[in-house]
Amino acid sequence: MTLTGEERGGAGRDGPWWWERRREAALDVGLGAVSAVECGFEGVVFARDVGMPSVLGVLFGVFVGGALVARRRWPVAVVLLGIAITPAAMGFVLGVVGLYTLAASEAPKRVTAVLGSMSLVGTFVVTYLRTRGDIEGERFLVIVLSVFMAVALTVPPVLFGLYIGARRRLMESLQERADSLERELSLLADRAEERAEWARTEERTRIAREMHDVVAHRVSLMVVHAAALEAVAVKDPAKAVRNAALVGDMGRQALTELREMLGVLRASSSAPAPAPAVVALVGTVGTVEDGPSLAELEALVGQSRAAGMAVEFEVHGEPPREGGAVGYAAEVEQTAYRVVQEALTNCHKHAPGARVVVRLAHRAGEVAMQVENGPCDGEAAEPGLPSGGNGLVGMRERVLGLGGVFVSGPVDGGGFRVSAVLPDTR
Template identity: 80%
Template structure:
């Protein structure tokens, strides 16, 4: 049931029968009692004029007036009762409150106009008849007085009901929009939290890849050199000293890169709130393809046979493209140290129009060459694939027909 908009509507329902609120039931019962008392008093002269017992007029008036209790569930019926008893000059409160309630309800405007016109006409006729019989005046004054009484008892309650109903509908619309906005804000907050979590996860993954590339490659070379140092320490002291120096250089380089990475992680205490939900930051400035020859030189110093083939001229690549290309070659060389010690390795780098391609291929292990028992976490190929695909490139890896292994990647230049 729609509320009449006179301050009694609510979100919860705690009233009996057709009332939404308990205070609405109390108000309607009070109005019904007042209307019953009024109609009962007005029923006394009506009964005398009709020649019926007074108690019958009082009872009839009380029953008529008490129908106002039904104004919320049966507003049309209440107005019809008020119109019906208009000739008996009773039901003033019943007619006024009934018309107000009918106008405040969301009923058909045609029904409202019809009932309001009937009430207006009934009040005009009754007032005209009574005034013409009681007052000795000209017809114009009687008509004006009758019109005034009819309009005063009909138009104000209808206009007030229309205003209250329109205001209630406006408030309901505003409340609905506020609820909708609150739901949208809640959804946006949930999405922002999801994006923040996704951004944090992406950042952790990126940092983990960087840590893996730095530590795995440098430490792998250190282990290879340490194994060589152990093998030649007694036979060739000069080579042992050279290997020891290489191990120290590798350790210092690894520490330097780790310090740089940890420096990136030391973010300021106060960051803008928007940054937390934005996409992961681009990789910090790191190694470039210009340092590829030095990277290959470290593997050669560890005893690996590495051939580098470069096609075309590079330059002008984005920092993340250069860093990813470098890391792919670095991780591929690390895997060669781990899984194919003593094998011949070929590094191919091709600068093409709009892209850069790289390939690291190793042949089968020669003779009885053995590695330094380097552990493998199984994350190298996965990390390379994530890096390349994240930049919109293509990554392929797998064994070759000759018994070796090949890693290939193509990165878009822009």
């Protein structure tokens, strides 16, 4: 028994009963009517041969021929019925169409071979017996004619049905593959959109981190110098002038770094496709080759000293040398610089007047940095710098993003310590 329309899926199904489409139902009803008419006429001859009323022969033929309507639902039964009425010399349309339907269906091929062979043998025997008396003395001709009739009524419909069935299964397989590829493409598109959204989120995080590092440190120093400028403007004009110059230098440096980052944003936003822009921006903002390096830490510490902070800077070991280059990968040096910069900014905000020690250690395959401040001097003026609480989070994200280790927290006796270890990623 073949699969019904419901069993094969109801996509696009609009036919009654076991038919998937109305045109299939119309075709089968039409074939059934043709077969019923043929068997009805042949039933008259059959009734005369067996000595029964012609009406019964006609009714029998119409009933048998009309069974062709169920060929899609029960192809095996239709073929068996056609083989059964072969001795009555009726049902040629029933037999031919039934064999074609069976061969084209999903029935096992051995069933098709067995029933096809039975139909071939039955047609040969019936044809031979009926023509033997009409052509006397020509036994060879009778055999040839019987073989021709048996082959003509059996082999072509079986072969054509096998071809149509194979073609149909191939088309269904191709359609399934096309649907599968469409689903995979849709899934890939969804994943690409998720990756793009992740890249955009990462981009915003990196930009926010860079902006925080640049603005927070420079502006913190500017506020400290401005407070000192206000305090000494009348008492020590020369020192006020120096502080004013430092504030101007800090502002210019902050503006320069901001312009560089905004230039990256403009260049990325003008790219013809969004994906390359996102990739370029993430790569450029996160790990620029011309960003700050460990060689600039001395100047960074000097800026804090100029702001009145007591800072000690200790360096242990020597930076690695590889291929004539001294130092670490650009992203490692920039991250190390930003960690020290943000830690010093926090000291300006939360520990004014405290003694600060900055340590940098070059080790085998890694670089370590530590910024530790002592207890805050109660007599020091509070600079009143706002804090968004993102400094430690940003440092941790930077360090962990490169596979490093980050630790921060209070120390015994008061004070705070920030430590980080970064592997050499070259």
